[in-house]
Each structure stands twice: as structure tokens, then as C-alpha cells.
Amino acid sequence: MWLRHLHPANPRAPITSPGPSEILPHHPPPSVKSLYHVMLRGVNRDALFIENGDYARFLHALSLTKELSGCAVLAYCLMPNHAHLVLRVGDEPLSSVMKRLGVRYVGWFNRKYKRVGHLFQDRFKSKPVETDDYLGTVLRYVWKNPVAAGLVAAPEDYPWSSHSLTSGSELVDVDVLATLVPEEILNEKDLGPSVQPVTETRQTGRLVNTEARDLLRARYGVAQPEDFVRLSLSVQRRAIAELRTRSISYARIALATGLTKFQVQHVQATSAAVQ
Numbered sequence: 001m002w003l004r005h006l007h008p009a010n011p012r013a014p015i016t017s018p019g020p021s022e023i024l025p026h027h028p029p030p031s032v033k034s035l036y037h038v039m040l041r042g043v044n045r046d047a048l049f050i051e052n053g054d055y056a057r058f059l060h061a062l063s064l065t066k067e068l069s070g071c072a073v074l075a076y077c078l079m080p081n082h083a084h085l086v087l088r089v090g091d092e093p094l095s096s097v098m099k100r101l102g103v104r105y106v107g108w109f110n111r112k113y114k115r116v117g118h119l120f121q122d123r124f125k126s127k128p129v130e131t132d133d134y135l136g137t138v139l140r141y142v143w144k145n146p147v148a149a150g151l152v153a154a155p156e157d158y159p160w161s162s163h164s165l166t167s168g169s170e171l172v173d174v175d176v177l178a179t180l181v182p183e184e185i186l187n188e189k190d191l192g193p194s195v196q197p198v199t200e201t202r203q204t205g206r207l208v209n210t211e212a213r214d215l216l217r218a219r220y221g222v223a224q225p226e227d228f229v230r231l232s233l234s235v236q237r238r239a240i241a242e243l244r245t246r247s248i249s250y251a252r253i254a255l256a257t258g259l260t261k262f263q264v265q266h267v268q269a270t271s272a273a274v275q
Contacts, residue, residue: 229259
């Protein structure tokens with residue numbers, strides 16, 4: 001007598017063997033659906049990067065995170081108080097990837113500047129990049145941030161962005177990016193209309209800053225904020241000290257120099273320490 005596998009709800013109905021798709025959930029291969037646009041912002045809009053070495057250290061931490069997690073770095077742009085990343089994750093989820101990166105950089109930053117507590121506002125913000133067209137939009141947005149913020153005239157002039165990286169980069173997976181984005185987007189110089197940067201936009205519309213800008217232009221030859229960051233640190237200290245003697249607020253100085261309030265305060269503090 002043959003043994004019958006019976007349906008629990010209907011003993012007379014035989015149970016059919018489940019197909020492969022019913023045994024295991026379907027996991028699609030890695031594709032554009034595993035891409036994310038990630039943003040990190042400084043807590044209270046404070047600076048994430050104060051000196052050039054801070055930017056370099058963050059990229060070093062990102063490189064180590066990439067190696068350990070198996071993610072792909074497709075683009076980045078590091079702004080003074082926030083950072084944009086375009087990542088493709090593998091087996092390790094995005095939350096774990098960002099935890100690795102945060103632990104490495106924040107610990108180093110806090111030790112360097114003798115601070116405690118959180119550096120990033122919340123954890124991080126992310127948005128899935130689910131189409132090729134949207135990936136192109138994200139890349140334009142990320143690379144155009146320094147231009148929209150008035151830091152440089154063109155994306156390729158900004159040193160802390162992946163815009164000008166080509167083949168041979170150990171950090172950015174240019175070959176992967178080339179399979180997802182048309183070549184004309186990667187090579188185009190005009191990245192489209194200006195984007196709204198994720199910066200101190202509320203202050204920009206409220207503060208009139210002509211006094212600080214006029215003084216910087218007349219005394220230090222600073223016509224644009226990007227000119228200020230090219231000054232030596234000693235000249236920056238002297239300029240900020242002079243602005244403060246005229247009772248110009250940190251917020252107004254930040255707007256005139258392209259720095260954040262935290263950076264202005266840090267430069268002034270180091271000036272006092274030197275004196």
C-alpha cells in the first residue's frame with residue numbers, strides 16, 4: 001500500500017511537493033536596486049571637516065570600510081558640514097556599512113579635537129537609487145554641491161569630490177559606475193541647472209553680510225568665499241580676529257569666509273592658543 005501525504009485541512013487531498021520558489025525566497029542578483037544615496041550631516045550643523053587632513057582621514061576610513069564590508073563606492077562629495085556618498089552594498093547591509101565608517105572617523109575626530117559625543121546628526125539619511133535615470137540625477141546633485149554652495153566655479157575644481165576621478169582610483173569603483181551610467185554623464189562638464197545644496201540655507205536668506213565681505217576684500221583680497229580658504233592659516237586667524245573686534249558675529253563671518261561657525265570658532269581658538 002502506498003503511503004499518501006495528506007493535506008492537514010483536507011485529509012483526502014494529497015499534498016503536492018513545493019517548487020524551488022516556494023522553499024526559498026527569491027533574491028535578485030546585485031543591481032541598481034542595491035544602490036543608495038547617503039548623506040551624513042554634522043550635529044547642530046557643525047563642521048565634519050575643519051582641516052584638509054580631516055577630509056583625507058574620512059576618505060581613508062571610507063576606503064577601509066569598503067574593503068571590510070565589500071561595498072562599492074560610486075561617488076562622494078565632502079562638504080564642510082555634511083557629506084554625500086553613493087554606495088552599492090553587497091552582503092553587508094547599509095546600516096552596518098555606515099556604522100563601520102562612523103566608528104572609525106568619529107573616534108579619530110573626537111580624539112584630535114578633544115571633544116566627546118556625537119558628531120553626526122541622527123545616524124544617516126539614505127534613499128534607494130532604483131533607476132539609471134535617477135542615478136544620473138543623484139550624481140549631478142552630489143557633484144554640483146560645491147558649485148551651488150559658492151565654494152568653486154566648477155565641479156572639477158573641488159578637491160574633495162569624486163567628480164574628476166577616472167580609471168585607476170582605488171577608492172571609487174569607476175568601472176562599476178561606467179556600467180550603470182552613460183558615458184556622456186560621466187564626462188559632461190555642465191552638470192545641468194543649479195541644485196539646492198544641503199547647507200545653511202536659512203542663514204543665507206536672513207543675514208546681510210556686506211561689512212565682513214567689504215573688509216575681507218579691502219584688507220585681504222578676498223573677493224569670494226573660496227579665496228579665503230586659500231589664505232594661510234596665520235592670515236585667516238588675523239582676519240577673523242579683526243572681524244571679531246568689529247563685533248561681527250560668527251554666523252556673518254562664516255557666510256563671508258565659506259567656513260562653518262564651528263570652523264570660525266576653531267580658527268579663533270587656535271589663534272588665542274598661539275598668542
